[in-house]
Amino acid sequence: MNTPENLSRIASQVRRDIIRMVNGSSSGHPGGSLGCTDFLVALYFHFLKLQPKNFNMNGNGEDIFFLSNGHVSPLWYSVLARTGYFEIKELSTFRKLNSRLQGHPATHEGLPGIRIASGSLGQGLSAAIGTALAKKLNHDERLVYCLCGDGEMEEGQIWEAAMYAGAKKTDNIILTVDVNNQQIDGSVEQVMPYGNLRPKFESFGWNVLEMDGHDMSAILATIQQAQSLTGKKQPVVILMKTVMGQGVDFMMHTHKWHGVAPNDEQMKTALSQLEETLGDY
Amino acid sequence: MNKFTYTDKKDTRSGFGAGLLELGKSNPDVVALCADLTGSLKMDAFEKEFPDRFFQIGIAEANMMGIAAGLTIGGKIPYTGTFANFSTGRVYDQIRQSIAYSDKNVKICASHAGITLGEDGATHQILEDIGMMRMLPGMVVINTCDYNQTKAATIAISKHHGPVYLRFGRPVVPNFTPADQKFEIGKAILLNEGNDITIFATGHLVWKSLEACEILEEKGIHAEVINIHTIKPLDTEAVLRSVKKTGCVVTAEEHQVHGGLGDAIAQVLARHHPVPMEFVAVNDSFGESGTPEQLMIKFGLDSVNIVAAAEQVLNRKKSEVHF
Numbered sequence: 270m271n272t273p274e275n276l277s278r279i280a281s282q283v284r285r286d287i288i289r290m291v292n293g294s295s296s297g298h299p300g301g302s303l304g305c306t307d308f309l310v311a312l313y314f315h316f317l318k319l320q321p322k323n324f325n326m327n328g329n330g331e332d333i334f335f336l337s338n339g340h341v342s343p344l345w346y347s348v349l350a351r352t353g354y355f356e357i358k359e360l361s362t363f364r365k366l367n368s369r370l371q372g373h374p375a376t377h378e379g380l381p382g383i384r385i386a387s388g389s390l391g392q393g394l395s396a397a398i399g400t401a402l403a404k405k406l407n408h409d410e411r412l413v414y415c416l417c418g419d420g421e422m423e424e425g426q427i428w429e430a431a432m433y434a435g436a437k438k439t440d441n442i443i444l445t446v447d448v449n450n451q452q453i454d455g456s457v458e459q460v461m462p463y464g465n466l467r468p469k470f471e472s473f474g475w476n477v478l479e480m481d482g483h484d485m486s487a488i489l490a491t492i493q494q495a496q497s498l499t500g501k502k503q504p505v506v507i508l509m510k511t512v513m514g515q516g517v518d519f520m521m522h523t524h525k526w527h528g529v530a531p532n533d534e535q536m537k538t539a540l541s542q543l544e545e546t547l548g549d550y
Numbered sequence: 551m552n553k554f555t556y557t558d559k560k561d562t563r564s565g566f567g568a569g570l571l572e573l574g575k576s577n578p579d580v581v582a583l584c585a586d587l588t589g590s591l592k593m594d595a596f597e598k599e600f601p602d603r604f605f606q607i608g609i610a611e612a613n614m615m616g617i618a619a620g621l622t623i624g625g626k627i628p629y630t631g632t633f634a635n636f637s638t639g640r641v642y643d644q645i646r647q648s649i650a651y652s653d654k655n656v657k658i659c660a661s662h663a664g665i666t667l668g669e670d671g672a673t674h675q676i677l678e679d680i681g682m683m684r685m686l687p688g689m690v691v692i693n694t695c696d697y698n699q700t701k702a703a704t705i706a707i708s709k710h711h712g713p714v715y716l717r718f719g720r721p722v723v724p725n726f727t728p729a730d731q732k733f734e735i736g737k738a739i740l741l742n743e744g745n746d747i748t749i750f751a752t753g754h755l756v757w758k759s760l761e762a763c764e765i766l767e768e769k770g771i772h773a774e775v776i777n778i779h780t781i782k783p784l785d786t787e788a789v790l791r792s793v794k795k796t797g798c799v800v801t802a803e804e805h806q807v808h809g810g811l812g813d814a815i816a817q818v819l820a821r822h823h824p825v826p827m828e829f830v831a832v833n834d835s836f837g838e839s840g841t842p843e844q845l846m847i848k849f850g851l852d853s854v855n856i857v858a859a860a861e862q863v864l865n866r867k868k869s870e871v872h873f
Contacts, residue, residue, distance in 0.1 A: 327625045376652050384623050386652045389643050395613045399620020429613035
């Protein structure tokens with residue numbers, strides 16, 4: 270049984286993986302990865318029905334997750350490895366030559382667990398809707414999940430997709446938006462103060478939930494509530510409040526660690542704040 | 551020379567619509583998406599027959615490409631339909647990342663390609679699409695010449711796993727290929743044998759090349775005419791076999807001179823067998839409003855232009871010394 274305490278322990282290890290991977294390649298995106306860790310750990314270790322040992326592209330009979338903000342790839346790779354899609358030691362190849370763990374997620378190298386490339390922002394929600402439609406045609410009851418960033422909401426394609434899912438009642442999809450109010454050039458408020466997301470999604474016909482992305486009990490309760498709202502002629506979106514860099518004090522509450530790797534000394538400080546619970550890779 | 555005749559004139563897009571409908575009946579995995587151009591793309595019959603497998607996306611082409619990519623996860627074979635302009639340039643990054651790089655089994659079906667779109671003018675007349683699509687690794691690029699061939703290609707590409715760009719057009723043109731001709735991706739079709747010059751043509755320019763071939767024949771010039779319906783992968787074997795015999799080449803296409811069929815053939819010849827070559831294509835300019843016939847003449851894509859290009863390369867062939 271995955272209690273909130275157990276999941277938080279897994280999340281601590283995943284955060285260590287993120288720091289070590291990004292340091293290992295001297296590149297990558299630690300901030301958003303750390304911020305979304307609690308959510309993705311809860312999703313993969315508690316909710317999703319998966320076949321990690323028997324990965325196939327179609328995923329019939331499985332839940333399917335799409336990472337639209339592909340730059341938080343170290344988080345996804347750690348979670349995929351630790352749910353059994355590939356060996357944990359492969360995390361050490363992140364962003365290096367001849368690796369299956371590309372800078373942004375890709376299918377090209379055949380990494381199990383990934384069904385579409387992402388990184389160029391705004392595209393994942395459309396793909397998730399497509400797979401949700403395929404599931405309906407296949408009478409497959411499992412759900413489709415998608416994670417986007419709040420900076421990513423500035424891409425026009427997101428709103429084409431939001432319009433479609435609301436208008437066509439794609440009700441087997443749960444979108445989560447990582448609301449950390451940070452993007453590369455500064456806060457979302459500074460770069461593009463686009464206002465509240467709730468009324469935007471509501472006006473397109475979505476069911477909107479909100480949650481604290483670092484309270485594991487709240488995450489479990491909210492995802493469960495989101496699941497109960499599927500199949501009711503409305504798509505569901507969770508606006509997830511997070512702190513970029515969560516878990517490492519000097520990376521928190523700033524956009525500066527969006528795409529910068531910690532050096533060895535910074536890594537040491539970061540790891541001292543994160544308990545090794547499952548063993549480093 | 552072989553005499554080519556036609557019993558009827560039809561638009562290639564109707565061939566697409568007919569092929570899609572037939573495919574819908576034979577393959578339950580085939581689904582279709584359209585961005586508010588169902589009638590123009592002749593997808594209405596499919597929509598009527600298979601409403602559950604037809605997705606009206608609205609005027610949101612980027613979302614259409616993404617949804618199509620997602621539908622392949624779950625085993626569907628999505629056919630997207632809109633004008634060639636909105637099928638390529640408008641959504642290049644979506645095709646690049648979500649479809650080509652992700653190796654998704656999406657069939658991008660593009661109508662109203664080139665200047666024969668006519669009166670709507672240059673905003674809608676894309677002449678760069680073949681170039682954009684053939685630069686994408688793994689993308690199959692097809693430009694069909696008439697109704698029958700478009701119908702056959704529409705059905706044939708369902709059996710190829712991977713992304714395909716299928717390009718066709720708006721106007722009514724001679725329907726001359728046999729209705730029962732098998733469509734083989736990447737296999738050029740020899741239409742007329744000749745020893746003096748090879749004309750490689752694609753799309754609407756195939757019929758124009760046959761017209762040019764007749765004019766050349768009257769002048770005592772025996773032209774070989776080859777229909778390159780698949781620009782990628784290119785049938786290099788057929789290209790080299792013919793050129794080694796004839797020793798000079800004209801390419802003909804309704805596309806910019808840059809990036810299309812001419813470039814593809816030139817690359818093969820530069821590497822393996824350089825010969826005098828001319829390009830009948832749009833010469834680095836945008837199109838404009840007019841009837842398709844007027845525009846083909848104004849932009850130099852008529853049979854007389856192919857004849858002139860042929861005479862030019864023949865002169866070069868005679869005067870050049872080859873080592």
